[in-house]
Amino acid sequence: MxxxxxxxxxxxxxxxxxxxxxxxxxxxxxxxxxxxxxxxIGNRMAGVASSLGAGLAVAWLAALAQGPRAFSRAQRVATHPLGRLVFLGWGVATTYHFVASIRHLIWDSGARFEKKEIDEDGRRSVFVTAGLCVTLTAAFVTLARLRSKGTRA
Structure with missing residues (x-):
């Protein structure tokens, strides 16, 4: 058997x-x-990714404090396409973790805890996260382009 x-x-x-x-x-x-x-499950993974990203931000700040050579090296890593992808992932993870945390705060107050409401709010949290990420990414890209135009002139 x-x-x-x-x-x-x-x-x-x-x-x-x-x-x-x-x-x-x-x-x-x-x-x-x-x-x-x-x-x-995604919220837990986003929390871990957000914490790891905060460590990268601290490393970037440490490079800034160490001087121009270290900061230049950190900037090369951060502006490399893979580095930009890592920072984008960190931003998405942090944004989702923030939105999901607000959802949990609402549940902790005793509100919106029926299955139907949980499912509705879950879909909303995905759309809010996507909207915030697109808006923030567009804002950062626009600011970077404006900044690069200002340094070329």
Missing amino acids: ASDGREAFYHGTDTQGRAIRRPMSPHLDVYRFRLSMALS
């Missing part, structure tokens, strides 16, 4: 400490995967 890998999740104890067969915690085969689950 073939062993089912899920059996490992069915070992627990009752309140008296006796071994019983039951799921230790809900598992993916218990719940239907929903948008709110993906957004929750």
